Amino acid sequence: MWNIEEIKKDVRSNLSDYRYNHSIRVMEEAKRLAEHYKADIEKCMLSSLTHDMCKEFTDKENEDFIKKYNLPKELLNAENKNMIHGFTASILVKEKYNFTEDMVLAIRYHTTGYPNMDILAKIVYLADKIEKGKDYPCIEEERLLAYQNIDKAIILCLKNQIKHLKEKNKLINNMAYDTLKSLEENTIN
Ligand SMILES: [Fe+2]
Numbered sequence: 001m002w003n004i005e006e007i008k009k010d011v012r013s014n015l016s017d018y019r020y021n022h023s024i025r026v027m028e029e030a031k032r033l034a035e036h037y038k039a040d041i042e043k044c045m046l047s048s049l050t051h052d053m054c055k056e057f058t059d060k061e062n063e064d065f066i067k068k069y070n071l072p073k074e075l076l077n078a079e080n081k082n083m084i085h086g087f088t089a090s091i092l093v094k095e096k097y098n099f100t101e102d103m104v105l106a107i108r109y110h111t112t113g114y115p116n117m118d119i120l121a122k123i124v125y126l127a128d129k130i131e132k133g134k135d136y137p138c139i140e141e142e143r144l145l146a147y148q149n150i151d152k153a154i155i156l157c158l159k160n161q162i163k164h165l166k167e168k169n170k171l172i173n174n175m176a177y178d179t180l181k182s183l184e185e186n187t188i189n
Pocket of ligand 1: 022128
């Protein structure tokens with residue numbers, strides 16, 4: 001079994017300084033959120049530490065990975081450009097570190113969330129958005145809401161994310177809309 005220090009070293013060896021430091025800050029934010037919402041601290045920390053471990057794959061590495069593990073070729077399509085690294089990481093953490101299914105799902109969909117997310121997935125999604133190194137319009141509101149009402153915080157993040165992508169004329173993955181719909185239906189005002 002890998003322990004957290006060994007996984008940290010392994011993640012370190014796969015990422016640039018920039019992305020490794022981001023991963024550590026996401027892990028720290030996830031720990032705070034897990035304590036606040038009484039979620040499984042270890043699972044939240046490990047999932048957030050590893051969520052971006054395949055983000056620096058080249059196009060060729062993505063293609064090879066998809067062939068090797070017999071994954072859907074659609075993952076290489078433009079609308080999945082921003083989410084493929086979650087998918088590949090979710091396969092790797094299961095094979096390499098034997099992470100549990102809930103951790104696999106949280107990592108796989110950390111860029112968009114997914115309908116009926118559990119608390120682990122909510123924390124990984126949110127910690128990635130609000131970690132201390134991030135700075136963009138509306139982040140203070142997202143940070144504040146994160147510790148008041150996690151569902152409302154994710155709704156706000158998803159709306160801001162969609163708005164930002166639209167402004168940049170970038171494709172938005174349908175899963176983001178599905179997550180938003182699911183949260184809006186289940187959140188009582
Ligand atoms: Fe990230």
